[in-house]
Amino acid sequence: MKQEEKSKTKKDKKGYEIHEKERLMQDFWQKEKIYAFDLKSKKEVYSIDTPPPTVSGIMHVGHALSYTHKDIIARYWRMKGYNIFYPWGFDDNGLPTERYVEKKIGKKATEMSRDEFIKLCLKETKEIEEKLLKQWKSIGISPDWNIKYRTIDERSRKICQKSFIELFKKKRAYRRESPVLWCPECNTAIAQVELEDKEKDSEFCDVVFEIKKGREPFIVSTTRPEFLPACVAVFYHPHDKRYKKFKHKQAIVPLFNFAVPILEDKRVDMEKGTGIVMCCTFGDTTDIEWWKAYGLAYKDLLTKDGKISSIGKKYAGKNVEEARKLIIEDLDKEGKLKGRRKIKHIINVHERCGTEIEFIVAKQWFIKYLDLKDKFLELGKKIRWFPKFMKARYDNWIKGLQWDWCISRQRYFGVPFPVWYCERCETPVVAKEKDLPIDPLRNKPPIKKCPKCGCTKFIPEKDVIDTWATSSMTPDIAIDIIHEKNKHLAKKLHPMSLRPQAQDIITFWAFNTIVKSWFHHKEIPWKDIMISGWGLDSKGKKMSKSKNNVVEPQEIIDKYCADSLRFWAASVKLGENVWYSEKEFIAAKKLIIKMWNAFKFALLHLKTYEPKKIKFAELEEFDKFIFSKTNELVKTCTDSFEDYNYSKSKLECEKYFWHLFCDNFLEIIKNRLYNGTTKEKESAKYVLYDSLLKIIKLFAPVIPHVTEAIYQEYFRGREKEKSIHLSEWPIFFKLDNKELNKKGEKFLEILEKVRKAKANKNKSVKSDIALTIEEKDYKLLKYMIKDLSAVCHAKKIKKGKFNVKFL
Secondary structure, three states: OOHHHHHHHHHHHHOOOHHHHHHHHHHHHHHHOOOOOOOOOOOOEEEEOOOOOEOOOOOOHHHHHHHHHHHHHHHHHHHOOOEEEOOEEEEOOOHHHHHHHHHHHOOOHHHOOHHHHHHHHHHHHHHHHHHHHHHHHHOOOOOOOOOEEEOOOHHHHHHHHHHHHHHHHOOOEEEEEEEEEEEOOOOEEEOHHHEEEEEEEEEEEEEEEEEOOOOOOEEEEEOOHHHHHHEEEEEEOOOOHHHHHHOOOEEEOOOOOOEEEEEEOOOOOOOOOOOEEEEEOOOOHHHHHHHHHHOOOOOOOEOOOOEEOHHHHHHOOOEHHHHHHHHHHHHHHOOOEEEEEEEEEEEEEEOOOOOEOEEEEEEEEEEOOHHHHHHHHHHHHHOEEEOHHHHHHHHHHHHOOOOOEEOEEOOOOOEEOOEEEEOOOOOEEEOOHHHOOOOOOOOOOOOOOOOOOOOOOEEEOOOEEOHHHHHOOHHHHHHHHHHOOOHHHHHOOOOEEEEEEEHHHHHHHHHHHHHHHHHHHOOOOEEEEEEEOOEEOOOOOEOOHHHOOOOOHHHHHHHOOHHHHHHHHHOOOOOOOEEOOHHHHHHHHHHHHHHHHHHHHHHHHHOOOOOOOOOHHHOOHHHHHHHHHHHHHHHHHHHHHHOOOHHHHHHHHHHHHHHHHHHHHHHHHHHHHHHOOHHHHHHHHHHHHHHHHHHHHHHOOOOHHHHHHHHHHOHHHOOOOOOHHHOOOOOOOOOOOHHHHHHHHHHHHHHHHHHHHHHHOOOOOOOOEEEEEOHHHHHHOOOOHHHHHHHHOEEEEEEOOOEEEEO
């Protein structure tokens, strides 16, 4: 025997070599450009607004979970005959990248020049993207890898800057000095969407305030006594009789001994604390509302790095926690602290770093959208949400919006604002669209004189645009790649077919994309949106790099395979979280190997078989039943996919494959395949070929490697397409199968009873028996008796009370 033949025999004995096959299939897809978007095709387009993953660390199974979900959908629509526009992107601009680079090099961005840090970010992101790209490809996802973008590349910068200029001209983008949410750790303004709620151990401090020129003091209960230096007023509810006597009076702020007005406002909660509160600039959003409504003074308490400013006198330079501790001690010493009570307190933290946010007044750029809340709720209704209940998160977010969108960030790495300011009057001057993308620190303004005051000197904007203001343009960025190649086709891509994304960025990405789409296109950005849940660790916690509880997909792929990982992901319904469990991967691997072995058995009988049409009426009775059940499975899977319910399709395929196809059909047709008449063999082979082909097609979106391997090994030579993923999705035929199903189910019921009887007696399934079945069943199964006798190893079958007699 030749060495080549010996090697092949060895592989055949070992069975399905999972990792080798998966590598070969991935190489085949890449080489043959199976997933390329066809710019010349006349097919209807199905377009996916792919989430560009960040390049701030490793990929974990939570990512693999959600990206598998969207890939399953892409594969389904591709097999349905659509031209799939499925681009790939990396989100590599802004704060996440800065923090990643800072951590890697052990230095802050502020410790080097801006140019030096930007070059470092570009270098590091390119390196990590090459590594991450291999990881993404390893799970078998199917975007067109030739349609790629980075949110920091020239195209993305141009589109983001163009968006800003358009909004500026529409008076939707504006700059003003205003209270903003501020992260002292990241040293930048942030948007409301970047907040997370966090429970913290805190305490109410009962602080004594004196009345100016009065004798009766009162007590304010506060969780933030460090804000006493920034107190600008005291408020009570107008219906609170306890404090009516203080109307038009002034209170003396303890420790700092300055007077502030005592005012009435309905926003005071009479049941909280003592029912009288201090307003400080700024402890929370209510303070800001009062400050605006009553024209109160502004006291700048916090510096940008979270320290107490000079108005804090002896506490100046301390951080918030230190100042709080010292002020409480001094209040106690002066007899101004009447009590302390431990409480659980919900605070807002920056979702990127977990630092408690503060409010400061600064000049920032905003996008005005609070006046359009009703419009955004209306747009949400025009989009199909999967699952439907996720829309409530979108609605609730809009209803709770209190701020316009702050889009300026005091960072180094990101898309620069295309703006300069007149040195004399601060009039903003924006770049011309033809010059984009630009960096005002490097480029000159498009005019030589200020149009307002005639000044010839300009100051460049140093801030960069919020990364979500770029990410919210992903449909435009991706479509623009096509626009330069086929303008007519590009116009058909908006709105896109689908936005797939995780549940935690509905308020970040989904909402802001809808906002931008309305401002620029006056329409929704996509027709459907599907929301994935989270991958949880073994303790039920969301996997996160910051929590150090991630499992990398490559670990699972190396131990099991990519198809096992995908099979596990497909078991999770949209919007549901899933625990990480190795049992699921073991079960998936068993199914994959079983599928290959079932194919190898079929190949023994189908190797020389050439598919040909056989009329349904000419099939053997049990084959009709299997054909009918396979047909029903096609309808179930198709209906499920149309509703983005891939998990139901996967479950039904799994049940059918194990129970009906392997445990029953393959066993039942064995006798006919080996010993039947020509007609009986042809019937069995026809349905075996048809069922196996439909099974691998229905499974193909979920487990693409093994299904492709089977297709390439046998079906490609008999079917017209070069890949199963380009082949036609199975078609459902309307059949009147009520009576047929009744016969088939009864057949399987009797077979199961016989198997159970043999198991109870510890007999082999091949043990010969004499079988007695009910007369009505015998009559019902008239044309299946031969198959029943063979599979049960019944030497004879007679009518009567059910009985199994061993021979």
